Amino acid sequence: MKTFDDFGIDLRGRTGVEVKTTCPKCSPSRRKKNYPCLSVNTEKGLWNCHHCGWGGSLGHGEERRPEAPKIYRRPDYVLNRTDLPQAVVDYFAGRGISQGTLLRNCIGYGSQYFPQVEEERTCVMFPYLDGDEVINVKYRTGDKLFRLASGAQRVLYGLNDVDAVLIWVEGEMDKLSVEEGGFKNCVSVPDGAPTPDTKNYDSKFDFLDCEQLASVREHIIAVDDDAPGRRLQEELVRRLGRDKCLIVTWPEGCKDANDVLIKLGPEALQKCIEDAQPVPIEGTYSVTDFRSEILRRYEGEVRRGVSTGWPGMDGHYTVLEGEWTLVTGIPGHGKSEWLDALAVHLAQQHGWNFGMFSPENFPADYHSEKLMEKFIGKPFAAGPNDRMDVAELDRAMDFLADHFTFMMPESPSLDALLEQASRLVTRKGIRGLIMDPWNEIEHGRTAGQTETDYISLALSKIRKFCWAHGVHTWVVAHPAKLYKDKDSGDYPIPTPYDVSGSAHWRNKADNCITVYRHVKDENKPVEIHIQKIRKKFVGRVGMVELQYDRVTGQYRDYAHFTRAPIYSLQNRGSA
Known part of the structure; x- marks a missing residue:
């Protein structure tokens, strides 16, 4: 060997x-x-x-094989500039920025082409430095046209100032303002805040894949107080970790750091940053903790679960960030197939990224083929049906590369999986985590710990992870042995209480779903039984029928109606 x-x-x-x-x-x-x-x-x-x-x-x-490294262009830029026109120096002085700060940050002035107006304009230049190397340049005109250098890498503005405590702002002017307030340890995101309706944040947050951030122990989030800024704040907290983040609140009438500097002065700006408050500890709340949520609802943004992609199901089950769903069902009834189809829908329609721990579908190339079939709607392999062509295969592989990461730590304990998933939140911005199935996770109970106690603690860890990172997690768990009905030849429909190990599966899950098909008549639709919904705006208990296509692995609405469930939980707890 x-x-x-x-x-x-x-x-x-x-x-x-x-x-x-x-x-x-x-x-x-x-x-x-x-x-x-x-x-x-x-x-x-x-x-x-x-x-x-x-x-x-x-x-x-x-x-x-290693991914081919991206080739980035390095913009031409002269450091240590001292040639700023007096009008530019005066403009910055009017915004509270001194000439010393301009010189330290190598601010320049010149002409650049702006595609927005299809002409060259004079502009201020903000170089993005890593050591003495210019990685990128932001160009800004007097009437607020912006652009970055073409083909250059998008990195944080202020990389040289990263320290153990790091302040985050939304623009270069705010970064310079924070320096006037006495703090050089500040960075700005390169593209500003994403719009609140942005689906896929992945490419917007590539700058987080940065070695310098590994040494940061505390993040102070001081972004704009508006709808895009609040969305940016939520995403930074989700990716950087709630326990490491403090939040700055701007005074009434001030939207950002530069506003505070101009209207109230550097001492007021310094105090705002020094008074930054931790993200609330789990289980303790005050109304100020919900400030951004309340403002978003006031402005018409209502928190809802997102669509599953099956109109007939959305009345019963939608997917809400920060929750977790138990998926159960008899082996061979299609739990994994349905869950994969749901993940593809969420990636297609809402831009979600996923971490996938699915050892029964390994190797990952086999799992990829199944996901690609669901995405394209054609089989991967040659056969009696038209298979996907090379162009479709290419498109499907690009789609998977953008939205799915397959997880297989060396020792797949729950702690190892959640730690790996936390890193994927930071690096890839995952919003979905699939653990399929539970019995493939390595479980180490301590001496004297019962299975019931272990499962209770384990599910609490999953809930804490979901809440902390704004990720929806699906856990696939098999039921205990069930016996066929003598008359029909079918198995009974499992409920959460039938899952092996503990009633905590039903009690601690936010949502419980059973995937069920009729063994004796495979032409009958697959039944998706929604057996628990914790929050009423997410859905309601019931049953939805989907038609499964064995050739492509896709599920389609069987009919745009639902009927009452054919099981009852009356004797086993309320829904």
Whole structure:
């Protein structure tokens, strides 16, 4: 068998089962060449790079090739400029920004083409620096036309000022304003805030894949007090972690840092930042904790679950961020197929990104083929039906690359999965997490701990993760053994109380769903039984029929109506 040396992996004399080292594929070309981004399991002979995605095993060789690095253009820009026209210096002075701050941040002035007006305009230039290297430049005209340098990498403005405590603002002018207030440890997002109706935030937050942020222990969020700014605040808190974030509240009549600087002065701005408040601790609340939610509702933004993509189901079940859903059903009845189809719908219609722990569907290329069939609506393999063509295959692979990440930690304990999912929230902005099935997770009960107690604690961890990160999690759990009805030959419809291990499955879940099909007559529609809904604006208890297409794995509305469920929970607890 080959050794790690055969693949260029240098363990540097380190011993143990789990070893961190540099990646031979991407480390030589990175700024931090000695950063240990490659995880190696010496016992199983496996490796995986968390930066470029290169992975494999000693037995089978490379299984995932490194992603081709993006080639970015470096804009021409002269540092240490001292040639700002007096009119520009006066303009900034009117905004409270001193010439010393302009010089420290290498602010420039010149002409650039603006596609919005299809002409060249004079503009202020804000260089985005990493050390002495100019990574990007933001150009801004006097009448507020903006553009970044074409083909340049989108990074945080102020990378050189990242520190253990970091202030986040929404624009370059606010970053300079915070410096006037006495804080250099401030960065601005490169593109401003996404609009509140933006579906897919993934590309908007590429700047979070940044080595400098790893050392930050506290984030102070000081973005604009308007609808886009509040949306940006929520997303930053979700990705950076609630426990690490403090929130700045601007005084009445001030929308952002520069407003405070102009109207109230640098001391007032300094005090606003020093008075930043932690994101509320779970289980304790005051009305100020709900300020952004209340303002959004006041402005007409009503919190709702998003559509499943099946109109007939949306009256009974929608998907709300921060909740978790139990999915159960008899083995072979299509739980995983239905859940995959739901994930594809959410990715297509709402731009959701997913972390997928689904070991029964491994290897990941097999799972990918099934998801692509659901996306395209044609089979992957050759056969009696028209298969997807090469262009459709390409489109499907791009779609999966944008929206799905397959998870398989070396030791898939619940803690390891939730830790990996937390990293995916930061890096990929996942809004959905699928754990399918529960019995493939490694469960380690402590001595004397009952299964019921363990499940209660485990489900509480899942709920805390969902709440902290604004992620919806689906957990697939099998029922205990059921027996066929002697007359019909069908199994009874499982309920949450039938799930192996504990009644906590039903009690702690926000939503409970059973996928059921008739074994004796496969032409009958698949029944989706919604057996618990915690929040009434998410849906209601009932049953929906879907038609399953075995060729493509897609589900379609069987009819745009629902009927009363054919099971009863009256003797097993209320819905």
